[in-house]
Amino acid sequence: MPFPKADHDLPIGTGATGTRAETDAMGEIDVPAEHYWGAQTQRALQHFAIGDDRMPVALYRAYGIVKQAAALVNAEAGRLDPNLAAAIVHACEEVAEGSLDDEFPLYVWQSGSGTQSNMNVNEVVANRASQLLAGGLGRDRIVHPNDHVNLAQSTNDTFPTAMHVATLLEVRDGTLPQVLALAAAIGDRARRWADVVKIGRTHLQDATPLTVGQEWSGWEAQLRDAASRLEQSLDAICELAAGGTAVGTGINAPDGFGEAVAAKLAELTGLPLVTARNKFAAQGSLDGMVAVSAALRGVAVALMKAANDMRWLSSGPRAGLHELRLPENEPGSSIMPGKVNPTQQEAAVMVALQVIGEDSIVAAAGAQGNFELNTMRPIVIQNVLHSARILGDVCGTLRLHSVEGIELDREAVAEHVDRSLMLVTALSPHIGYDKAAAIAHKADHEGTTLREAAIGLGVDAADFDRIVDPATMVGDPRRDLGLEDPGR
Incomplete structure (x- = not known):
């Protein structure tokens, strides 16, 4: 059904000063005349002035899409006047695109x-739509926040729907692309350094060799696996509560409303959205959001591993490992001239810790469902969206300002290999574990090379040189990294 075009030339903002009277079921209250919100929003500002934590703007933008879908469905079914619907849709588009962010x-x-x-959105859309139709605001508006904008809806089904849409958009468009881009940048360096032999470390102690490429490939694989699990977790929030209204029964909503809204939202967002199979589960639980939060935590864990390894491997430059040379982005100390620190890696670790902590909150909140509603939704959406945002952002900054500029200190890498006692592992199958251990202890206690200690305990020099070759102890790194090796 074609809708009459709303007047798109009216300015966004009321242009008024002072206050105006708004009313709700509790009576009349004055609100700032320059804003579109109404009585219930104003009361909430007074009754819930707790801290500085504002509801995420991404949620409101998603709510704009939800209300737009509902208006379109209601208009197509003849339940909403086409002129009112057109104005509501246009106001919702402004909410969704961020033009009305200051109204929330x-x-x-x-x-x-x-x-x-929910009522904040209903009031803003109603007043803005009324303005588009040349009507007044507040008591003089011609679009009602409940009767028109909230038609066939409840907070209990629209808020979880908006939560899911907001999270899907943030993860799809922000978090996942950045995580995968970081993994790709790490993988590029893994392949670049596929054949550079280095000493491995377990328990923070020297171990047998591997290549730099093999080590970096582990970080890449962790991030890609975590990203895959995050993507899979999104399936749980593609089911929407819309249509369940108050307790999941769909009271005051027509048959098929949930299915129609889900289909319209899928059309508007390009997301694979469907109506929830069981509205009682959709409204009484937060299980899908808990699953996404846990997957975000998984990305954080993988990120922390890679970032911490980079910090250790870049330690120095004179008194540490210093196998990696990190880009020198900014001075590292206010007192020590010339100091450069692994700041991007430190930021990544802090973000990872924050995400892990926020996931604990989400899990606890998810367990707070009582009867037909889980009433911990605001804290869950705040933490999930925050985790998704900062994870995506830090993956981007770590890639751009560090990983893409990291270089090897090849001399340090080679020196660590040459000095390692754990190369003796290659001798163990030939001379036995106990004699190999004796060689390692002798070299360590006497400060000699492994070769000198081995010869001193009766190993033939030629045999040592043939057997203890680090390049033969790393397996097949090019195969491990999916590279062809014409020399093998």
Whole structure:
């Protein structure tokens, strides 16, 4: 059904000063005249002025898409006047694109269902739509926040729907591309250094050799596996609660409303959205969000491993390992001239710790469902969106400002290989574990080379040179990295 075109030339913002009267079921209250929000939003600002944590703007933008879908479905079914619907849709588009971000001032700490935020959206859309139709605001508006914008809906089904849409968009468009780009940059260096033999380390102690490429390939694989699990977790939030209204029964919503809204949202977002198979589970639990949060934690764990390894391997430059040369982005000390620190890696570790902590909150909140509603939704969406955002951002900065500029200190790498006592492992099958251990202890205690200690304990020099060759002790690195090796 074609809708009449709303007046797109009206300015965004009321242009008024002072206050205006708004009313709700509790009576009349004054609100700032320059804003579109109404009575319930104003009451929430007074009753929930807790800290500085505002509800994520990404949630409101997603809510704009949800309300747009509902208006389109209601209009197509003849339940909403086409002119009102067109204005509501246009106002929702402005919400979704971020033009009305300043109209959503509420704190995270509010009703656990998110009622205040739902009504914030309803009021802003109603007033803006009324303005588009040349009507007044507040008591003079011609679009009602409940009767029109919230038609066939409840906070209990729209808030979880908006949560899912916001999370899907953030992870799809932000987190996953950045994680995969970081993994690709790490993989590029793994293949570049596929054949550079270095000493391995276990328990922070010297171990047998591997190549730099093999080591870096481990970080790449961890990140790709974590990204894959994150992508898989999104399936759990592609099911939407819309249509369940108050408790999952769909009261005040027509048959098929949930299916129609899900289909419209899929069309608007390009996401594989469907109506939830069981609305009682969709509204009484937060299981899907818990799963996504756990997957974000998995990315954080993999990221922390790689970032910490880079920190250790770049330690020095004179009194550490210093196998890696990190880009010198900024001075590292206010007192020590010339010091350069692994700041990007440190930021990545801090982000990873934050995400792990936020996942603990989400898991605890997910266990707080009571009867037909889990009333911990605001804290869950705040933490999941925050985790997804900072993970994506830090993967981007780590890649751009560090990984893509990292170089090897090949002299340090070679020196560590030459000095390692664990090369003696190659001798063990030929002379036995105990004699090989004696050689390692002798070299360590006497400060000699492994070769000198071995010869001193009766190993033939030619045999030592033939057997203890680091390049033959690393397996097949080019095969491990998927590279052809014409020399093998």
